[in-house]
Amino acid sequence: MLDAPVLVLVDLETSGAPQGATPTAPALELLAAARSLTSGEVVALVLQPVDTETASTLAAAGGSRLLVADLGEQAVVSAAVADAVVAACGRVGPGAVLVASDFRGKELAGRVAILLESACVSDVSRLEVVDGDLRASKLVLSGSWATTMSVAPHREGTPVIAVRPGSVEVQAPAGAEPLGVEPLEVALSPEATATRLVSREEASAAAGPALGEARTVVVGGRGVDGDFDLVRSLAEPLGAAVGATRVACDEGWIDRSAQIGQTGETIAPRLYIGLGVSGAIHHTSGIQGAGAVVAVCDDSEAPIFEMADFGVVGDVTEVVPQLVEELDRLRG
Ligand SMILES: Cc1cc2nc3c(=O)[nH]c(=O)nc-3n(C[C@H](O)[C@H](O)[C@H](O)COP(=O)(O)OP(=O)(O)OC[C@H]3O[C@@H](n4cnc5c(N)ncnc54)[C@H](O)[C@@H]3O)c2cc1C
Structure with a gap:
């Protein structure tokens, strides 16, 4: 000491x-x-x-x-x-x-x-x-x-x-x-x-816990095809922050501040859930400190499954609503 x-x-x-x-x-x-x-x-x-x-x-x-x-x-x-x-x-x-x-x-x-x-x-x-x-x-x-x-x-x-x-x-x-x-x-x-605060406003992406501090992060990739309401529908009941891959940000589906990876945020949540994320190294380098990794992706060969503790090969539009329904049921 x-x-x-x-x-x-x-x-x-x-x-x-x-x-x-x-x-x-x-x-x-x-x-x-x-x-x-x-x-x-x-x-x-x-x-x-x-x-x-x-x-x-x-x-x-x-x-x-x-x-x-x-x-x-x-x-x-x-x-x-x-x-x-x-x-x-x-x-x-x-x-x-x-x-x-x-x-x-x-x-x-x-x-x-x-x-x-x-x-x-x-x-x-x-x-x-x-x-x-x-x-x-x-x-x-x-x-x-x-x-x-x-x-x-x-x-x-x-x-x-x-x-x-x-x-x-x-x-x-x-x-x-x-x-x-x-x-x-x-x-x-x-x-x-020399620097003074001129104005301050909360960014729209700031709803829910801050990305870098959240215990649970739900991430949307290209596979959600722009439907971040689907991502939020799972994030909200889990009290999770919403993150994204670079592709999702490039497409303008969500603010750049949500990007996780080599050129985005580095996160270390207890639980990471990737939806329609392939698991490219530029993305997964930002989640090396994550506890459990869960992936839902329709490509069984996607690299995300190499690091996932729990993986579902399936369509996010079918799997996520079932997950949300099951969470609702468990909470009574
Ligand atoms: C220098 C450099 C820096 C980079 N920095 C970053 C970075 O910081 N962060 C980052 O994320 N990327 C970064 N990238 C980009 C990175 O290489 C990948 O292109 C990106 O991470 C891929 O994003 P994605 O997984 O959303 O898309 P994709 O790789 O296209 O994967 C989408 C996956 O979703 C699956 N899918 C499609 N439809 C469905 C469906 N309905 N249901 C379920 N699954 C479905 C597909 O089969 C595919 O596996 C960087 C690239 C470079 C060159």
């Missing part, structure tokens, strides 16, 4: 909303990961004021200190968030910084590492401490190789690690005394003040 503190950037569900926002699922995973790495403090950094309920959720999830840097609307500007993380590092002297490996987290990891003159690793799916060194593992080359990097916090500065959502098992948090709030003043850099 490390004995130095570990700093965790905690994202809240409704960034920019008043107090009362809850930590995102990936943030709770980061706190659990941090707790398993250090015998020292796990310091949660949030970017807006929080209420006592959130402060006790953070304690129950493994946090032992809570820094609040109230960035207001600048909380959406990566350079400002990087300034806050660096200020927090100055306050607590962490052995490592953990952020979520989503689009913003990866950018942030790079920015913070430059400011700290240290190093960053993104897309990490496993963290452990061996002989006082932090080891970060990730899949590379379209998921065909697993690599492990050793980062020595005491020799090479504070490493910034972006951890893939869904990689850490989290126990249901028990009740805990709320953490005391320590305000953190942040002097914004010229890079941060």
Whole structure:
């Protein structure tokens, strides 16, 4: 175990909303990961004021200190968030910084590492401490190789690690005394003040859980022939996010933000369900971290069946309605 503190950037569900926002699922995973790495403090950094309920959720999830840097609307500007993380590092002297490996987290990891003159690793799916060194593992080359990097916090500065959502098992948090709030003043850099939020609106594809954080993802490929209502009809009762192959996005059947794969999102859900997806390597490289893979495809030779734990050779227009009906029946 490390004995130095570990700093965790905690994202809240409704960034920019008043107090009362809850930590995102990936943030709770980061706190659990941090707790398993250090015998020292796990310091949660949030970017807006929080209420006592959130402060006790953070304690129950493994946090032992809570820094609040109230960035207001600048909380959406990566350079400002990087300034806050660096200020927090100055306050607590962490052995490592953990952020979520989503689009913003990866950018942030790079920015913070430059400011700290240290190093960053993104897309990490496993963290452990061996002989006082932090080891970060990730899949590379379209998921065909697993690599492990050793980062020595005491020799090479504070490493910034972006951890893939869904990689850490989290126990249901028990009740805990709320953490005391320590305000953190942040002097914004010229890079941060040069950017300001002009407008903000929720993307239409954002209905349901966020793709990168969802426990279950239902993906539509060319085989759904543009019928994403069919995909949603299965996703909704499962509380799943809707994803797509590049072909489906190219066809304009769904927003580009839903694309999964080499040039899209990398996901690690507990359950992936592919509908009319052939399983091309450019797509499956984005789902290497998935738990169970289920495929419905009419071509028994499709490569998706090589990685599927459960496969149905059939027409999605026949199989999906039966699946939905069975789910309805099981739920009474
Ligand atoms: C550099 C590069 C980067 C790329 N990046 C990505 C990426 O990030 N993500 C990505 O997804 N792709 C990416 N691609 C494209 C990728 O190579 C594949 O072309 C794409 O993933 C195929 O999508 P698909 O499975 O929907 O379509 P297809 O490969 O055409 O497969 C559709 C499947 O559905 C089956 N089917 C048809 N009708 C039905 C039906 N009614 N019921 C059941 N099954 C049916 C077909 O038999 C077929 O097996 C990339 C390609 C390149 C060159």
